[in-house]
Amino acid sequence: MAGMGPVPKDNKVRRNTDSFDSITLSEPSGVKAPKLRGYTKYSAATREWWDTWCSSPQASVFTPTDWQRLQMLAPLVEQYHQEPKTALLAEIRLNEERLGATVADRMRLRMKLAGPKEESKPKLAAVSSLSDRRKALED
Template structure:
């Protein structure tokens, strides 16, 4: 049963404080505008040839530009995402080997619910929904009243 056992040790008496031995560097955040996808060039027969972005990659890029995460992207984030767009284009052009790298790269930006949970991202709507919940701290019985069983209709048929 939860709550049983000895009290936790006083944190001041613990052998490990798990403090970071290196001080954290605090950077000034500068939001960057999303760039347009540049002209894509690929090496073909020893020379650079213009290549068309797959339609799926163009849609994917627009999705990232409009995503809530984009509000927190700096210039280096957009640069990394540009490189990721090239991987995305390779994948959607039939290069199955690009799938693993693509998955790893988009996970860094919180592409899936699991990625966002790992990165400790939460949409603001969830905070708003929590504020609309009925008064917290009340039990189900207090919120709904006492429940009573109805007589079994089959029992009265005999």
């Protein structure tokens, strides 16, 4: 016997549809990333962090407010590299999460990375028997 309660409603129509589409991220070629203010005063690790964000696929969809957030985050990243603290790392992680830093973050934000362009492969015609398929693959 099944569980107690009313019979479930017919679920032909999904009522909680997504209100917006996913974003496909492309390589950031041509992205005009702003300069990090005081770039030369930062350590090599912080400059590498900034350059990584500038060349990331997410950069292709960044708006001025996203870049501003990274500008504000740079001193915290520098401070973390000088003296690592859990609280600093938590703040950095939280801000980077909002920008889609990890795979899980991008999935939650409905960001998809554009894969490499597939080379056109010849499609096999429909073959009726297994022996015909083998012959087609050998050719």
